Amino acid sequence: MMRQSLEILQAPALELRQLVQQELETNPTLEEESPDPSLDESEEQAAEHDEELRELEQWDEDYREEQILAGQHVGRNREHEELQEHLYDSIASPLTLASHLQEQVATAPLNRGERQAFDILVAALDERGYLDISLEDIALDNMLSLDDVETAYSTLLTLDPAGVGARNLPDCLLIQLQRRGYASHLATTILDQYFDPFIRNRRPDIARALNTSVAEVNKAAELIATLTPRPAEPFSEDDSRTINPDMTITCDESGEFTALLNESVLPRLRVSRYYKDLLSEESSDKETRGFVRDKIRAGKFIIQCIEQRQETLRKIAHQIIQRQQPFLEAGISALRPMTMQQIADAIGVHETTVSRAINGKYTITPHGVFELRRFFTAGFQSADGTDIANTSVKTRLAALVASEDGAKPLSDAKLSKLLDDEGLTVARRTIAKYREALGIPPTNLRRKHQ
Numbered sequence: 490m491m492r493q494s495l496e497i498l499q500a501p502a503l504e505l506r507q508l509v510q511q512e513l514e515t516n517p518t519l520e521e522e523s524p525d526p527s528l529d530e531s532e533e534q535a536a537e538h539d540e541e542l543r544e545l546e547q548w549d550e551d552y553r554e555e556q557i558l559a560g561q562h563v564g565r566n567r568e569h570e571e572l573q574e575h576l577y578d579s580i581a582s583p584l585t586l587a588s589h590l591q592e593q594v595a596t597a598p599l600n601r602g603e604r605q606a607f608d609i610l611v612a613a614l615d616e617r618g619y620l621d622i623s624l625e626d627i628a629l630d631n632m633l634s635l636d637d638v639e640t641a642y643s644t645l646l647t648l649d650p651a652g653v654g655a656r657n658l659p660d661c662l663l664i665q666l667q668r669r670g671y672a673s674h675l676a677t678t679i680l681d682q683y684f685d686p687f688i689r690n691r692r693p694d695i696a697r698a699l700n701t702s703v704a705e706v707n708k709a710a711e712l713i714a715t716l717t718p719r720p721a722e723p724f725s726e727d728d729s730r731t732i733n734p735d736m737t738i739t740c741d742e743s744g745e746f747t748a749l750l751n752e753s754v755l756p757r758l759r760v761s762r763y764y765k766d767l768l769s770e771e772s773s774d775k776e777t778r779g780f781v782r783d784k785i786r787a788g789k790f791i792i793q794c795i796e797q798r799q800e801t802l803r804k805i806a807h808q809i810i811q812r813q814q815p816f817l818e819a820g821i822s823a824l825r826p827m828t829m830q831q832i833a834d835a836i837g838v839h840e841t842t843v844s845r846a847i848n849g850k851y852t853i854t855p856h857g858v859f860e861l862r863r864f865f866t867a868g869f870q871s872a873d874g875t876d877i878a879n880t881s882v883k884t885r886l887a888a889l890v891a892s893e894d895g896a897k898p899l900s901d902a903k904l905s906k907l908l909d910d911e912g913l914t915v916a917r918r919t920i921a922k923y924r925e926a927l928g929i930p931p932t933n934l935r936r937k938h939q
Contacts, residue, residue: 497794498801499848503733505795506754512791513756518764518781519788522757586618586653586724587611593648599641606633606641610654612829612844612865618653618721619661620645621926623919630826652720657925659684665716675701676709685931687713735861736806737853738817746817748806748852750799758792760785801846804836809852809864816864820856821884827865882908882915883923890929895937 493508500508513519590611599607609631613622624642628635645654651668655661659680666677679687683695692706699706738748768781812831815823829847833840847861889907893899899907901920908915915923929935 493791494794495845497791498798498842499845501733501849501851502735502751502754504849505798506756509756509758509791509795512788513758516784516788516791518761518784519758519791520761522759586614586721589724590645590648590653594644597644599644600637602633602637603640603644606631606638607644609633610638610641610645614654614721615926616721617661617719618650618655619926620654620656621922623916623922626919631828631830650717650720650723652717655720656922658718661718661720662713662716666712671712674709674712675699675705676712679706679709680713685934689934734851734853734858735802736850738806738810738855740817740855746810746814748803748810750802750806752799755795755799758788758795760788760792798846801836801838801842802850805832805843805846805861806852808832808835809861813864817855824864824866829865832865882913883927885911885913886920886923887927887929890924890935893935895935898932898935900932 493512496508497505513521591608594604594607606627609627610620613627614620620642624638625635627633628638642654646664648654651665652661655664663677663680666672666674666680671677678699679695683698686694687710692703692710696703696706733754734751736748736750738746740746764781764785768778768785808831809827810817812827813825815825829843830840833843836843847865850861851858852861885908886904889899889904901917901924904920904924905915905917908920924931
């Protein structure tokens with residue numbers, strides 16, 4: 490049951506539909522309500538259905554009493570709840586980069602602060618497996634000590650796949666070379682000191698600078714070609730997967746935003762009347778009653794898990810609307826910093842529950858379809874005290890570069906100054922990291938010669 494609960498919480502709408510379909514095929518006591526409104530229950534039928542549910546609850550009580558008499562009952566004491574949570578957390582789920590990293594660090598000698606920092610670092614990795622947020626920002630945004638964050642980051646860099654946690658492409662490739670034992674190889678020198686000429690294929694220039702032959706540089710290039718520029722790629726989901734948003738956020742005439750969950754693909758389940766009657770028949774043998782009772786309990790559990798999933802998504806959607814209204818009104822440039830811990834505290838659940846609930850899920854917004862994870866990001870504070878998300882800073886940075894004079898491209902220092910003039914203080918080194926994350930070349934490669 491714990492496995493089903495986790496799968497239902499994490500599954501996007503279409504995957505949940507498949508999970509429910511599998512349950513319908515294996516649990517004969519479950520049935521799908523008709524989608525035809527004309528066949529909806531009357532008030533009298535609904536009252537009868539509620540009475541049947543109360544009867545089911547009584548059957549559950551009877552079942553627990555049978556367990557007590559048989560000496561098999563486990564009380565809902567604190568110890569049992571802790572065990573149940575442990576089982577829930579230890580359930581295997583589809584292998585992702587995050588779960589792969591967490592498995593490797595499970596036995597690492599990290600203290601509580603370092604482990605919390607590690608979890609945040611993993612969550613901050615981009616789709617390539619790179620970390621483009623400074624350790625100082627992570628420590629500040631999450632009220633952690635910089636020492637804990639640095640220790641966690643050092644641990645991250647030792648894990649598989651090699652290169653995960655790198656700051657940029659050359660950093661990623663250098664980590665892989667060092668891991669393979671090529672720390673003193675020509676390829677390492679090229680990546681470390683001549684990366685820009687290398688990506689521009691200026692191999693003769695590199696050979697002259699290093700006082701070696703072009704043939705040797707070519708051999709080094711062949712070694713570099715065996716490296717992985719995107720360490721997270723093997724763990725990424727199939728990009729061809731159809732996206733079916735789990736919710737839609739709309740704005741009404743009064744300017745108020747509301748979220749509507751996409752329940753059209755989710756079947757409405759109920760326990761079959763036939764099997765409830767069968768369970769209540771005195772003529773049914775003990776083995777049949779036991780089988781039906783177990784299946785009904787399993788079916789009710791599935792129904793409750795789906796309801797809990799939907800309720801958790803509703804609460805998260807409400808928090809997104811409350812905290813990201815500037816984005817809903819103005820677009821990605823107005824995205825605000827928001828952490829999973831903030832949402833978890835607001836809705837009364839653990840941070841991992843929020844992470845599982847938003848896993849692989851999307852929402853339709855007035856500005857397009859967005860993955861829910863995109864709303865969770867660290868950020869900066871502007872001169873007037875307004876919180877600005879990293880995503881918004883990157884968007885503004887890209888806009889500045891797009892409008893620059895090609896003959897006189899903006900340096901990282903100049904970009905930092907322009908942002909500072911707009912009331913947003915971003916260090917030059919941070920500008921460089923964001924520029925690399927956006928795939929924007931350095932100044933010398935952006936200059937257009939006339």
